[in-house]
Amino acid sequence: ITENILVSVQLINRLNTDLAKARLLELRHVFNEALSYKENIEREMTTLQVEMDEIKKEYVPLINSEQERRTYEALLGERKEYVQLMQTMFAVSRSGDGEQAREVLGGRSLELFNSSSKTLAELIALKNQQSADEVAMAKSVYDRALIVLMVSGVLSILLAIAAAVWIIRSIQRPLRSAMDVADKVAEGNLTAHIQVHSKDELGMLLSSLQRMQ
Numbered sequence: 001i002t003e004n005i006l007v008s009v010q011l012i013n014r015l016n017t018d019l020a021k022a023r024l025l026e027l028r029h030v031f032n033e034a035l036s037y038k039e040n041i042e043r044e045m046t047t048l049q050v051e052m053d054e055i056k057k058e059y060v061p062l063i064n065s066e067q068e069r070r071t072y073e074a075l076l077g078e079r080k081e082y083v084q085l086m087q088t089m090f091a092v093s094r095s096g097d098g099e100q101a102r103e104v105l106g107g108r109s110l111e112l113f114n115s116s117s118k119t120l121a122e123l124i125a126l127k128n129q130q131s132a133d134e135v136a137m138a139k140s141v142y143d144r145a146l147i148v149l150m151v152s153g154v155l156s157i158l159l160a161i162a163a164a165v166w167i168i169r170s171i172q173r174p175l176r177s178a179m180d181v182a183d184k185v186a187e188g189n190l191t192a193h194i195q196v197h198s199k200d201e202l203g204m205l206l207s208s209l210q211r212m213q
Contacts, residue, residue, distance in 0.1 A: 005131045008062045009124060015055045016120045022048055023113055026086060030093050030101045038094055045090075049083070068126050075119040082112040 022045060029041040056076075063069050085108060093101035 004062050004064060005127050005134070008059060009127050011055050011059045011062070012120055012123050012127070015052060015059075016117065018048055018052045018055070019113070019116060019120070022052075022086075026089065026105060026109075029090060030098060030105055033096075033098070035094065038090075042090060045086075065126070065130070068123065071119060071122050071126065075116060075123070078112050078116045078119060082109060082116065085109045085112065 025041050025045050025048070029038050032038065032041075059072070063072060085104060089101050089104040089109065092104060
């Protein structure tokens with residue numbers, strides 16, 4: 001799982017939490033009649049909006065698919081309309097028309113809030129799928145690497161066996177020849193033909209036997 005996906009999911013969860021906080025602030029604004037209280041709510045909302053904007057800025061560079069980009073743009077459209085309705089609701093609520101403010105809050109505003117929450121859930125689902133795809137890809141790469149290592153290991157063993165057989169045979173042939181000549185010399189037969197093909201220890205031994213003839 002890449003750092004991109006983990007950070008993206010964290011940012012989406014933070015944004016989802018802030019949207020819920022914003023909704024609660026709106027409810028408090030509508031259901032409280034004190035003007036000073038409403039002003040405090042609006043200041044809190046301004047701070048919260050700044051925080052959400054920062055989260056969006058961090059999230060945008062982490063988008064890594066066209067589907068994710070389209071989904072995020074849909075979220076931006078929903079949030080833009082939602083914020084406009086929120087400003088309208090605040091103005092109506094400040095004017096003292098609580099009933100009208102509640103109608104705004106419970107109508108299209110509620111639809112957009114639910115739609116935004118659904119879109120955020122879709123973004124999380126996309127990131128989870130990307131994570132699953134990367135895990136599957138990593139497993140595939142691991143499996144291929146494991147197969148390559150196993151094949152390489154088998155080939156190395158076969159090459160080692162072949163080299164060992166070749167070395168043993170290269171030693172056995174001249175050694176047997178030397179033993180045969182030595183047996184014939186020991187029997188008094190000095191006419192045995194001795195061929196010397198190397199200059200190693202066995203070659204030196206055969207040369208010595210050759211000189212004894």
